Amino acid sequence: MSKLITVFGSTGQQGGSVLRALLSNGNFKVRALVRNPDSDASKKLKELGAEVVKSDDSDSKEHIESALKGSYGVFLVTNFWSYFDKEYEYGKKIADAALSAGIKHIVFSGLAPCKKISNGRYNVPHFDLKHQVEEHIRSLSAANPSFVSSFVYAPLYAQNFQTSFTPKKNEDGLTYTISFPSDPSGKLLDVGDVNDIGSIVAGIFSDPTKYSGSIVPFSGDALTGNQIADTISKVTGKKVSFNYIPPSVFRTFGFPGADELATMFEYYNEFGAFNDLDKSIAPKIHKLTTFEQFLNKVNYKLE
Missing domain, CATH: 3.40.50.720 (NAD(P)-binding Rossmann-like Domain)
Structure with missing residues (x-):
């Protein structure tokens, strides 16, 4: 039943x-x-x-x-x-x-x-x-x-890279930059x-x-900002570079929730999304989607 x-x-x-x-x-x-x-x-x-x-x-x-x-x-x-x-x-x-x-x-x-x-x-x-x-x-x-x-x-939802954290076209009209507060010297960013x-x-x-x-x-990938940019470059065929925005700078942007998201990234950078939790359980239940697989699944494009 x-x-x-x-x-x-x-x-x-x-x-x-x-x-x-x-x-x-x-x-x-x-x-x-x-x-x-x-x-x-x-x-x-x-x-x-x-x-x-x-x-x-x-x-x-x-x-x-x-x-x-x-x-x-x-x-x-x-x-x-x-x-x-x-x-x-x-x-x-x-x-x-x-x-x-x-x-x-x-x-x-x-x-x-x-x-x-x-x-x-x-x-x-x-x-x-x-x-x-x-x-x-x-x-x-x-x-x-x-x-x-x-x-x-x-x-952090992979879907955020379709909305909040989309790469922006540079002045040369050919290359792109993706910017967010994931510290290159900190913990890897869990994305799923x-x-x-x-x-x-x-x-x-x-x-x-x-x-x-x-x-x-659950986490399909744990990546640096540069690895996220490189993956987007691979899938789209466009050159994407990563720009680290320190949380203290991100906090000053002033949009609703900016301060809280900046603090969230400070936490992520030091402890990761899951600190000491066991990430091996979820893959035994369901095959998780990697960041690259997600981008391919949604036919990710840069205009």
Whole structure:
């Protein structure tokens, strides 16, 4: 009998990947929680075979609990960039609702506790608030052994090199420069295709005993800035050079989130995305996409 998994963030990158992987697995049914069931994105989820239910992270605990009823498992991803300092409040509420709804297995998309690992030197709210949610979920599992919890950590999305960190054409009209705050003397930058998360989460749901309490970080590649530039050059046939922007300079750019992203890169440069976590678990669940494979898959071009 197929197990019903309720997926948060189904119209987003992580939730969408998880939804598609679960549906293609054959052992799961999926309930997608969405803000607007009548949106085009929600209609596409229905076409894929998902049950679509109206629910929002800001809803009451009782409403969320009702939306989860009858589910075996929950995939939870919280979006700091939508509700900022309320991320822990909303994540905690959803976890509490999951426990009350009789959920047997929750998989939460978390991130490293930067402030804790750096002894307070690096405060990255969209990491640290997620870790607070993780700690709360772990406390629920400790008090309720039938409520299994597992965790998956994503790296810097390879998709960011299609948006935030795209190479810019130089004045010669022939060569390109890609600029971001990954220190050449620091830790390698973990990069991964966010679409890999779906198969990883499906694997975790398939073996709750094995992955109970586990953190599964995934990374298709760990690269220097120069290696990223060289890979883009190889795939596109265009000469791309890497320009290191120190986080202190990046911080002054002034766009929304610049300060937080600068601190994130300071953390990455010193500790890496996953610090001392075991990156060998995810490749045993699913073959991960390298950065070069990702660029080829999306037919990456430079104009």
